Amino acid sequence: xAATETRRQITEAADALFYERGFEATSFxxxxxxxxxxxxxxxxxxxxxxEILEAVIDLRMANTRAMLAGWAAGADEPAGRIRSFIHMLIxxxxxxxxxxxxxxxxxxxxxxxxxxxKDRAAELFGLFRDWLALQFSALGRGDDAERxxxxxxxxxxxxxxxxxxxxxxxxxxxxxxxxxxxLAGELxxxxxxxxxxxxx
Amino acid sequence: xAATETRRQITEAADALFYERGFEATSFxxxxxxxxxxxxxxxxxxxxxxEILEAVIDLRMANTRAMLAGWAAGADEPAGRIRSFIHMLIxxxxxxxxxxxxxxxxxxxxxxxxxxxKDRAAELFGLFRDWLALQFSALGRGDDAERxxxxxxxxxxxxxxxxxxxxxxxxxxxxxxxxxxxLAGELxxxxxxxxxxxxx
DNA sequence: GCAGCTTTAGGACGACTGCCCTACATCTGT
DNA sequence: ACAGATGTAGGGCAGTCGTCCTAAAGCTGC
Numbered sequence: 444x445a446a447t448e449t450r451r452q453i454t455e456a457a458d459a460l461f462y463e464r465g466f467e468a469t470s471f472x473x474x475x476x477x478x479x480x481x482x483x484x485x486x487x488x489x490x491x492x493x494e495i496l497e498a499v500i501d502l503r504m505a506n507t508r509a510m511l512a513g514w515a516a517g518a519d520e521p522a523g524r525i526r527s528f529i530h531m532l533i534x535x536x537x538x539x540x541x542x543x544x545x546x547x548x549x550x551x552x553x554x555x556x557x558x559x560x561k562d563r564a565a566e567l568f569g570l571f572r573d574w575l576a577l578q579f580s581a582l583g584r585g586d587d588a589e590r591x592x593x594x595x596x597x598x599x600x601x602x603x604x605x606x607x608x609x610x611x612x613x614x615x616x617x618x619x620x621x622x623x624x625x626l627a628g629e630l631x632x633x634x635x636x637x638x639x640x641x642x643x
Numbered sequence: 644x645a646a647t648e649t650r651r652q653i654t655e656a657a658d659a660l661f662y663e664r665g666f667e668a669t670s671f672x673x674x675x676x677x678x679x680x681x682x683x684x685x686x687x688x689x690x691x692x693x694e695i696l697e698a699v700i701d702l703r704m705a706n707t708r709a710m711l712a713g714w715a716a717g718a719d720e721p722a723g724r725i726r727s728f729i730h731m732l733i734x735x736x737x738x739x740x741x742x743x744x745x746x747x748x749x750x751x752x753x754x755x756x757x758x759x760x761k762d763r764a765a766e767l768f769g770l771f772r773d774w775l776a777l778q779f780s781a782l783g784r785g786d787d788a789e790r791x792x793x794x795x796x797x798x799x800x801x802x803x804x805x806x807x808x809x810x811x812x813x814x815x816x817x818x819x820x821x822x823x824x825x826l827a828g829e830l831x832x833x834x835x836x837x838x839x840x841x842x843x
Numbered sequence: 844g845c846a847g848c849t850t851t852a853g854g855a856c857g858a859c860t861g862c863c864c865t866a867c868a869t870c871t872g873t
Numbered sequence: 874a875c876a877g878a879t880g881t882a883g884g885g886c887a888g889t890c891g892t893c894c895t896a897a898a899g900c901t902g903c
Contacts (some may be wrong), residue, residue, distance in 0.1 A: 484853090608754075608768050670861080808884090
């Protein structure tokens with residue numbers, strides 16, 4: 444098999460295992476078994492475990508960029524694109540309840556390990572933040588764009604964390620709906636309000 | 644030394660190490676070194692690592708109850724008590740940026756390991772949820788109390804997750820202030836609004 | 844059909860893991 | 874002073890970890 448193809452398979456298997464079990468709890472042997480290779484042969488493709496992690500982060504960055512581009516292509520209006528982000532919570536609810544958010548849990552694990560790649564993993568959040576801010580800018584909320592983007596990130600991360608703990612699907616749906624309602628209140632045509640003052 | 648005292652020291656050392664490094668990444672040897680005991684002697688106090696985890700969760704439950712009772716005693720008004728919860732984010736900002744929220748990160752790690760104690764760890768969230776709901780009930784928001792409580796939990800968990808990734812202290816302070824502003828909007832005297840419709 | 848490169852399997856390495864045993868030190872009650 | 878309980882030290886158990894080596898199989902170009 445071509446080395447690049449094997450490398451891709453390893454990276455994808457590691458991606459899934461790192462998500463499901465965590466980075467540290469996943470061993471070379473686990474990944475090898477998932478791909479169907481011998482343990483020892485790994486050294487040929489990846490010198491160290493950190494190298495696999497690097498490849499996994501690269502893969503996730505590429506996948507995230509592609510997903511964001513897909514959302515942008517799938518909706519003409521920025522509001523619809525932001526709703527695509529919110530709906531991700533519902534679409535991935537099973538995985539979230541079992542293993543949390545792939546980005547958030549990886550970042551927190553790498554932070555605890557004080558791993559060199561922790562900042563690279565945090566760039567995944569940066570991707571979402573910047574893309575969401577871009578949508579809010581397109582909605583004429585240029586001044587608040589990043590703050591509004593971070594508000595959505597905060598809420599989705601919090602929802603993921605609590606959904607993992609309580610494993611409550613209704614909770615996810617209700618909170619996602621609440622985010623959509625919040626978004627509707629931030630849309631143009633309505634009075635611009637401070638993000639955090641619900642009503643006066 | 645009395646066995647109960649040694650047990651307490653072990654539990655406290657494990658509590659800190661589980662928070663800083665994570666449950667799996669912390670070994671018997673790490674805890675033993677922190678307490679100043681020999682590795683082998685652990686078997687006398689704790690048969691298994693899971694037993695230590697159980698003791699740590701018990702300790703955190705007790706500490707959390709004490710903290711909540713302290714907040715209740717420290718403020719006569721429910722709003723002030725809720726603000727104590729929000730201020731916890733700022734008081735613990737250094738730890739949060741380095742290691743995340745102790746409750747959230749433990750729950751997500753145990754979920755990934757599919758550990759038997761994952762539900763017991765989730766009860767820590769239940770403690771905060773119920774206490775916050777009690778305060779909102781006292782504010783006359785009985786119908787929405789649990790939903791409002793979960794909203795605060797969602798936001799604080801999200802803030803902790805992003806603060807760990809970005810390690811931005813200003814972000815924590817700004818989001819904590821936004822939560823206080825949101826709280827003010829939910830207080831009696833102002834028009835009762837739906838949680839998720841900021842303004843109309 | 845052979846040389847040379849790529850890819851593989853299998854195993855070994857030292858270190859570490861959670862767990863467990865046994866011999867010894869220390870303390871307590873009589 | 875002594876017996877028994879309580880607590881400790883040190884090391885060993887089998888297993889796994891990440892890492893690395895070597896020998897050979899598979900493929901490609903001549």
